[in-house]
Each structure stands twice: as C-alpha cells, then as structure tokens.
Amino acid sequence: MGDAKTLRQLPLKKLHEAAGATFGGFAGWSMPLTYKPGVMKEHLHTREHAGLFDISHMKLVLITGLQSAAFLAHLCPIDPDNILDGHAKLTFLLNGEAGIIDDLIVTRLGATRFIAVVNAGNAERDLGHMHHHAAAFDCKIEELEFAFLALQGPDAAALMSMASFDVEDLRFMQAKEPKAGWFVSRSGYTGEDGFELAAPADDVMKLAEKLLADDRCQWVGLAARDSLRLEAGLCLHGSDIDETTTPLDARLMWAIPKALRQTGNFIGADALRLAMENGAKQKRVGLKPDGRQPVRAGAKLYTSDGELAGRVTSGGFGPSAGHPVSMGYVAFELGEPGTALLAEVRDRKIPITVTALPFVSPRTFKGK
Amino acid sequence: MATKYFTDDHEWILVDGGTATVGITDHAQEQLGDIVFVELPQSGASLTKGGSAAVIESVKAASDVYAPMDGDVSEVNDALEAEPAKLNSEAEGGAWLWKMSIADESQLEGLMDEAAYKAHIA
Numbered sequence: 001m002g003d004a005k006t007l008r009q010l011p012l013k014k015l016h017e018a019a020g021a022t023f024g025g026f027a028g029w030s031m032p033l034t035y036k037p038g039v040m041k042e043h044l045h046t047r048e049h050a051g052l053f054d055i056s057h058m059k060l061v062l063i064t065g066l067q068s069a070a071f072l073a074h075l076c077p078i079d080p081d082n083i084l085d086g087h088a089k090l091t092f093l094l095n096g097e098a099g100i101i102d103d104l105i106v107t108r109l110g111a112t113r114f115i116a117v118v119n120a121g122n123a124e125r126d127l128g129h130m131h132h133h134a135a136a137f138d139c140k141i142e143e144l145e146f147a148f149l150a151l152q153g154p155d156a157a158a159l160m161s162m163a164s165f166d167v168e169d170l171r172f173m174q175a176k177e178p179k180a181g182w183f184v185s186r187s188g189y190t191g192e193d194g195f196e197l198a199a200p201a202d203d204v205m206k207l208a209e210k211l212l213a214d215d216r217c218q219w220v221g222l223a224a225r226d227s228l229r230l231e232a233g234l235c236l237h238g239s240d241i242d243e244t245t246t247p248l249d250a251r252l253m254w255a256i257p258k259a260l261r262q263t264g265n266f267i268g269a270d271a272l273r274l275a276m277e278n279g280a281k282q283k284r285v286g287l288k289p290d291g292r293q294p295v296r297a298g299a300k301l302y303t304s305d306g307e308l309a310g311r312v313t314s315g316g317f318g319p320s321a322g323h324p325v326s327m328g329y330v331a332f333e334l335g336e337p338g339t340a341l342l343a344e345v346r347d348r349k350i351p352i353t354v355t356a357l358p359f360v361s362p363r364t365f366k367g368k
Numbered sequence: 369m370a371t372k373y374f375t376d377d378h379e380w381i382l383v384d385g386g387t388a389t390v391g392i393t394d395h396a397q398e399q400l401g402d403i404v405f406v407e408l409p410q411s412g413a414s415l416t417k418g419g420s421a422a423v424i425e426s427v428k429a430a431s432d433v434y435a436p437m438d439g440d441v442s443e444v445n446d447a448l449e450a451e452p453a454k455l456n457s458e459a460e461g462g463a464w465l466w467k468m469s470i471a472d473e474s475q476l477e478g479l480m481d482e483a484a485y486k487a488h489i490a
Contacts, residue, residue, distance in 0.1 A: 039427045040402035223401070223428050292452075293405045294425050317404040317427045324404075346423065 010056050011147045011201035015208055019219045026222055027121035029057040034221040042224040043319040046190055047360075050153035051220030051228075052211055057120035060146055060183070060198055061130070064113050065139030072106060072114060075133055077247075077256040077266045083108040088173045088185055090255045092247060093118075093129055094268030098275055099243035100250070102126050103235065107175045107185060115144075115175075115183060117196075119237050133267070146183070147204035152194030152228075154363065155216040160195060163210050167195065172364040189225065191232030191362040230325055231318045233286060233357030239297055240284065240313045240327055248275050249329065250284045283335040286357040287312060287326040287343070294324040295343040295352055301330060302342045302349060309334050309341050321359045330354060373436075373476060374485035380460055381436050383476065389464045390436060392424065395489045397459040400426040406452045408444040409466055415439055417475055422465050424455065436479065438471040 007030040010016065016023070021032035032054060035042060045051055063072065069080035076091040083089060085108055093101040102122040107115045118126045130141050151159060160167050165178055167186065172193075175185035181199050188194040197207065211217045220228075226236070235241045241250045253261070260266065261276065289295045296315040303309045315326030326343075334341065337356045342349040370384040378396035382389040397403065405425035415421050415435035422433040444466045448454055454463045470476070480488060 033428075034401060038401050043427075227427060292449075293407070294430070296430065317402075317425070319402075319427065 008057070010054055012054055012056065012205055012208060015205065015212075016054065016219065019212075021219070021221065024222070027057055027119070029120060031057060032219065032221045033223045035219045037218070039221065039223040039227065040319050042218070042220040043227050045218055046153045046220050046224065046228055047192060047320050048153070049216040049218075050151055050155040050159055050194075051190070051224070052208065052217050053150040053152065053220050053225055054148075055150050055196070056146070056148045056201075056204075058148055059118045059120065059123035059126070060144040060148065061116040061118060061127070062113070062142040062144055063116060063139060064142070065137070066112055067137040068112050068114055068139040071134055071137035071139045073264075074137070074266060075130065076104075076106065077260050077264055077269070077272070078106060079257050079260060079264075080106070080108060080114065082257075085110055086174050086176050088175050088187060090252075092252075092255070093126055094247075094266065094272070095243055096268060096271060097243075098246040098248075098268040098271035100237065100241045100245055100247065101129060101243055103237050103241060103252075105185070105187065109175075109177070121238055144198070145200075146198040147201040148196065148198045149204060149208060150188050150194060150196045151211065151217070152188045152190040152192045152220075154193060156192070156194040157365070159211055159214060159217055162214060163207060170195075170365075171367050186365060188364075189232075189234055190228040191234070191358060191360055191364070192228075193363055193365040226314075227316055227319060230314050230316060230327060231321055231358060231360040232362060233327070233359065235284075235327075236314060245284075245329070246272060246275050248272065248280045249282050280332050282310065282329045283332050284313075284327065284329055285335050285337075286355040286359060287315070287328055287341075288353050288355045288359075289324040289326065289343065290351040290353060292324065293345065293350060295326045295345055295350070299326075300344045301328065301352065302344065303334070304340065304342065312343060318359055325359045326352070327357065372482060373479035374482065374488075375434075375436050375479060376488070377434055378489075379433065379436055381476075381479065382464075383470065386470055387442065387467055388437065388439065388470050389467050390421075390433075391464040392433060392455065392459050393485070393489075394459045397456050400424060400428070400431060402427045403452045403455045406448045406455065406465075408446070408448065409441045411441055411444055413441045415441060415468060424452075433465060435468075437468075437475040439468040440471075441466050441468050443467040
C-alpha cells in the first residue's frame with residue numbers, strides 16, 4: 001500500500017478530516033475508511049437515508065473522436081453504436097485470454113463522445129492498454145481531473161433536488177451533464193438508488209457541504225462501501241474478478257450483448273467463445289456462513305468429503321443482512337444454491353452454504 | 369487488593385490473588401470498530417504467553433488476542449458469543465474475555481500500569 005508520504009491525497013481531504021475520518025491506504029490513495037459513527041452505522045445510514053462517498057480515487061476517462069465508438073467496440077465487449085445517448089453500461093477490459101483486466105462503466109454522451117470510469121488501482125494499467133489499442137483509431141483519450149462523489153440511498157433523489165440538480169428524469173444506468181462541467185449518472189456500488197457526480201474539485205466541495213448540511217446525508221467510508229457492495233453481490237476487481245477469471249466464470253455474461261458473444265471482434269472474443277464452448281469450470285456464488293463468524297477473502301472451501309471445492313474472494317459481516325456474508329468461486333457442479341460446504345478459518349472448518357446473490361435486494365431506480 | 373496491568377497489545381489484566389481476568393482495552397475496541405464475533409478459549413485450556421488465545425472479529429477485520437502470560441483458563445465470558453457488541457460498550461468492564469491462573473508471577477513484571485499504558489497510546 002505504500003507509506004503515507006507516497007499516497008495521493010483527495011481534493012476534499014479537509015472535509016474528511018473535519019468529519020473525524022480515519023484514513024488508510026487504498027490503491028495508492030489516502031482514503032477515509034470510517035468516520036466517527038463507525039462502519040456499522042455508516043452502512044445502515046446509507047440503506048435508511050443517504051451516504052456520501054468520496055470516490056475521487058476512481059479515474060474518469062473521456063474518449064472522443066470520429067472513431068471513438070469503433071475503438072470502444074474493439075476495446076470492450078459492448079456495442080457503442082447501439083447504446084442510446086445518456087445511457088451507461090457495465091463492461092470489461094479483457095486480455096487475450098478473456099481474463100478481466102478491469103471492470104468499468106462506459107457512458108455514451110454522444111455518437112463520438114464517451115466517458116469511462118475505471119478502478120483506481122488499475123487506472124495506470126487501463127490507460128496504457130487503452131492508449132496502446134487506440135493508436136489504430138481516430139480517437140482521443142483524456143484523463144479528467146475531477147473530484148468525484150457517490151450519493152447513495154433512498155433519500156438520494158430528494159437530496160439531489162434539494163441541491164438544485166435536475167436529475168429526476170434519469171433512471172438507473174443513465175447519465176447526463178446537468179450543468180456545464182458536471183457529469184452525473186444514476187448509478188452506484190451499494191444496490192441502492194443513487195448518483196455519481198463528477199466536477200472540478202471546488203464545485204464538488206460546495207456540493208458536499210450543501211448535502212452534508214442536511215441530516216439525511218452523512219459521509220460513509222471505504223469500509224462500509226465494501227460491506228454495502230458485498231451485500232449487493234457486486235464484484236471488487238482484484239478480489240472477486242481479475243485477469244485469471246473470465247466474465248463467464250464470474251457470471252457477468254449479462255453485461256455482454258448476445259450478438260457480440262457470437263460475432264463480436266473485441267479483444268478476448270475468441271478466448272471467450274472457446275470458454276463458452278467448453279463450459280465454465282468454476283462459478284462465482286454467494287456464500288452464507290451458517291454461524292456468526294465472518295469468513296473472509298482467502299479462505300479455502302471444501303466438500304464434506306474433504307475435496308477442495310473453491311475459495312472465498314470477499315467476506316465479512318453484512319450489517320443489513322444481519323449475518324456474515326461472503327462471495328467466492330466454487331467448482332461449477334457445486335454452484336447450486338443450497339449446496340453445503342465447509343470453509344477453512346484458522347485451521348477449523350466451519351459450515352457455509354452456497355446462496356444466490358445479492359444478499360440484500362437492490363433498490364435501484366428503474367422508473368415509476 | 370486487585371491490580372490492573374496492561375500490555376502492548378492493548379489488553380488489560382486484572383490480577384486478584386492467583387487469578388487474572390483478561391480483556392481488551394477501550395482503546396482497542398475503538399480501533400477495531402463494530403465487533404461482530406468473538407471466539408474464546410476453552411475453559412481448562414493451557415495458555416502460553418504470546419500465543420493466540422481468542423479471536424475478535426469486527427466488520428473490518430479479524431484480530432487475535434494473545435495470552436499475556438502462562439496459565440490455565442478457569443472461566444470464559446460466554447455471554448460475549450451471543451452479544452459480541454458488548455465489547456464495544458463495556459470493554460474494560462462486563463465484557464472481560466477469560467479468567468486464568470498465573471503460572472509464573474515474574475511474567476507480570478514486564479507489564480504496564482495504567483499511567484504507562486495511557487502514555488503508550490497517547
């Protein structure tokens with residue numbers, strides 16, 4: 001993680017300090033892990049009202065130019081010409097073996113203008129990959145130096161109105177530029193309704209202060225961001241998906257349009273088609289420990305006969321679920337919900353059951 | 369009269385006669401955050417100074433609690449298994465972890481008193 005001197009500082013650091021944040025290193029950034037209320041209360045507040053997350057560590061990349069859509073169709077398993085303006089898609093950067101270099105959200109702002117949001121820890125690798133493959137296309141890749149917030153929870157839409165943002169027309173995975181210099185999408189990483197907002201740091205600072213003046217909104221740190229996304233069944237790249245797992249293994253094929261799976265010419269397409277022909281050997285599943293003890297990333301899974309069955313890739317306690325929650329990979333034939341397995345935790349084997357994801361039903365806004 | 373000692377690992381030890389009661393400090397519970405699971409040693413278990421004796425899991429992470437000295441566990445605070453959050457509210461009171469015998473009283477000599485511990489965490 002590097003020591004404090006080498007960590008990058010968030011533009012809104014002063015606000016976090018004022019809120020009593022405890023900081024820790026994540027993906028090369030000094031990030032607020034928790035605030036005064038603590039991870040449990042922060043998590044529950046997000047599901048009951050609204051949590052404000054500083055996600056300025058994530059990278060926004062603007063892709064423009066006559067061949068920007070063709071470039072993205074090569075780079076990712078998406079069909080940019082068939083995405084409506086103002087619509088966003090979850091997609092992937094794949095390597096030649098269809099392993100996931102990163103997961104990202106691509107929003108089409110116009111026929112020749114797209115914004116990609118990539119993970120902080122992979123940003124450098126992603127940009128190198130993008131620039132390398134962009135050379136053959138007439139397009140331009142720019143990194144945006146924005147501050148970036150996520151506002152998540154059932155009160156998020158009301159808070160946006162209070163802050164004079166006209167975003168009621170947006171549904172889940174839609175985006176727009178509501179004011180000059182602002183990019184807002186109705187999306188998030190919690191399973192709740194909510195928004196992600198990017199703009200120059202001074203403007204974002206003012207918005208954060210305005211939102212936080214309302215009791216319904218409070219800062220939420222990285223620790224609760226992790227428990228919220230885990231309950232929502234969402235993957236953390238580097239833990240639940242990486243270059244050794246394909247979208248097929250990760251059960252994320254829903255993000256790849258059916259026609260592209262057969263005929264697409266994106267990087268990794270041949271390898272993905274071969275994997276589909278052969279069938280997945282493993283699958284990503286939810287795992288519910290039977291007792292109260294959390295089963296965390298790295299724990300090995302076994303069948304009752306003592307055969308290795310898989311591994312846990314994320315795990316902890318789910319404050320809204322009210323019990324420990326985990327996610328991981330198991331051999332394909334062991335992936336049916338209800339399958340009883342054992343997880344190895346500190347030399348003991350404790351019962352754990354394969355379950356459907358998510359642990360908490362999503363409440364994203366799909367329209368009235 | 370009982371004497372309270374502290375370790376570098378943020379445990380408190382209340383020594384009364386030949387018995388020691390062991391817990392984690394208020395500072396430790398604050399650092400751990402919301403505690404969701406406690407695994408205690410077996411009553412009768414033989415502990416060795418520095419060995420892992422209990423595990424406390426917060427939402428964030430799992431942490432070991434080490435035996436502050438050699439001795440045998442005489443009693444454990446079973447109530448914590450059903451109500452781990454008690455460690456957040458009463459770390460230096462009702463949420464003690466276990467009681468143990470003191471096999472070698474000289475092992476108490478390296479421990480801190482309350483003033484030294486307060487300086488240690490300041």
